[in-house]
Amino acid sequence: MEPCAECGAPMNPRSCDELFHALLALDHSRQAPWGPLHGVSVACFLLQHPSRLPSDDGAMAWALLRAYLDGGLDEVDQLVGQARRGNSHRVQSPPSRVARDAALPHRSAPRSGYSVTIEDVAVDGTFPAAEFTERVEAWATATVDAWSRGT
Template sequence: MKPCPECGASTEPRSCEELFHALLALDHARQEPWGPLHGVSVSCFLLQHPSRLPADDGAMAWALLRAYLEGGLDEVNQLVGQARRGNSHRVKGEPSRVARDAALPHRDAPRSRFSVTIQDVAVDGTFPSSEFTQRVEAWAAATVDAWSCGM
């Protein structure tokens, strides 16, 4: 059993990347429960696999997870709306509130195993709908906890 070098999860029977692609396929179908949690799931994956973080060093992913844990999907949707408005070509100069407020608590990625990973959310590799929302919430909480504590 070879662990993922970034999140610590087992890579058997499927790697984290393979599971992520399976989850994206479910997300993009835009069906409950997967579709509405797309941003949260992607944020968890990116922060647990920091070599894939975008140019913002995970600031938006961090902000999305914090918003989700503090206020659920309503809060996430408000944040995404703010970011879209802030990224408009009509807004010049000042960075959006999301960019200013969402900096990660520290720059270095956690170096230990996360208590919940994509393997846990996948269950048997199919991301079953039963209790999917609860598994994603646990994934988000474990990710934020690890980054907050520096493990």
């Protein structure tokens, strides 16, 4: 079976999409360790599958990963809170830009070359709780590294 055209992960026995939907189900349980890392997991998946990036071309996903790697979940929570406040209908001024330097490196999206993909985080397809946080951190690091070097 061919590897994923975007991240390079083997697509056997499950595709990246199937794994992502399984991860989202765990994330939405809001239970640790999956729930608290929902935003980080989604950001990793989107940046490794750039055909799915939202209209901001990955700026928020990039900022979220940088916040996570620089300051952990506390910094991610601050960034998300700032974005929510900026998008509130109660705010009279236009939404502010993300406070961090959210600009992706001036490169095209990497075509594979990721040392860690969703398949690695899934382990056996079940995203086991044991060492999940460490696997997500490795996923975030691999994603930022690949985008930074333009692989």
